[in-house]
Amino acid sequence: xxxxxxxxxxxxxxxxxxxxxxxxxxxxxxxxxxxxxxxxxxxxxxxxxxxxxxxxxxxxxxxxxxxxxxxxxxxxxxxxxxxxxxxxxxxxxxxxxxxxxxxxxxxxxxxxxxxxxxxxxxxxxxxxxxxxxxxxxxxxxxxxxxxxxxxxxxxxxxxxxxxxxxxxxxxxxxxxx
Numbered sequence: 586x587x588x589x590x591x592x593x594x595x596x597x598x599x600x601x602x603x604x605x606x607x608x609x610x611x612x613x614x615x616x617x618x619x620x621x622x623x624x625x626x627x628x629x630x631x632x633x634x635x636x637x638x639x640x641x642x643x644x645x646x647x648x649x650x651x652x653x654x655x656x657x658x659x660x661x662x663x664x665x666x667x668x669x670x671x672x673x674x675x676x677x678x679x680x681x682x683x684x685x686x687x688x689x690x691x692x693x694x695x696x697x698x699x700x701x702x703x704x705x706x707x708x709x710x711x712x713x714x715x716x717x718x719x720x721x722x723x724x725x726x727x728x729x730x731x732x733x734x735x736x737x738x739x740x741x742x743x744x745x746x747x748x749x750x751x752x753x754x755x756x757x758x759x760x761x762x
Contacts, residue, residue, distance in 0.1 A: 607635040609720070611759025617649060617657075617728070618751045624652035633759065639667040643679070647755075651688070657749060659685040661706065673714040680707045685730045685749050702747060704730030718762070724755045 614628040629647035636642060645661040663681030670676060683704040708726025715721055730749040735742055 606637075607633075607641070607761055609633040609759040609761045611720075611722075611757050613645065613647065613724075613755045613757035615647075615724075615753060615755030617749075617753045619749050623749075624650040624656060626650050627657075629755075631757065631759065633665075635667070639669075641665050641667065643681075656688050657685050658688055659683055659749075663706070665710070674711065676709065676711045678707075678709050679724070679726065681705070683728055683730060685728075687747070700732065700734065700747060702730045702732045702749065704728055704749065706753075708753075718760055720759050720761060722755075722757045722759065724753075724757075726753050726755075727751070728753055 609632070611631050611633075612628070613631060614626075616625045617623070617627060618625060627647050627649035629645055631643055631645040633641050633643045641664075643661070643663045643665055645663070647659050647661070649657040649659070661681055661683050663679045665677040665679040667675045667677050683706050685702045685704060687700045706726050706728040708724060710722055710724035710726075712720045712722040728749060728751065730747075732747045733744055734747060735744050737743070
């Protein structure tokens with residue numbers, strides 16, 4: 586987690602140093618289809634920085650609503666390659682890393698503390714400029730996060746596999762500086 590925070594801090598500092606690139610800040614809402622054990626709805630924020638023409642980094646945070654007092658939050662760092670379809674429309678394949686963290690009483694009771702799981706993701710998105718500095722986007726990606734945790738219950742050792750694998754669909758809005 587310290588490495589991810591260092592990367593995020595370096596990205597934020599680079600925004601000021603290399604001001605010639607496009608910077609955007611925005612919000613997302615969406616659904617993650619991880620399975621029956623999780624609430625699929627979430628929302629978040631993102632920061633985008635185009636550091637080379639048509640190549641940008643996106644740092645994102647998502648909070649997935651709890652189900653039965655247990656939920657997820659994740660940090661994402663993606664690279665996106667912009668392919669212009671017109672002056673106001675781009676599609677972008679993306680690839681990146683994901684750091685998911687559990688939150689909520691049920692998970693803490695079962696595993697005795699918050700769990701952090703590193704994973705990978707890839708997908709495709711499309712963005713539409715609705716004004717000179719405002720854009721809407723839709724993303725579809727697949728996340729792969731998996732970790733096995735051992736815990737003891739009454740002297741019996743159990744293995745609990747934590748998986749947050751599946752498609753994620755997000756829609757968002759961003760302001761471009």
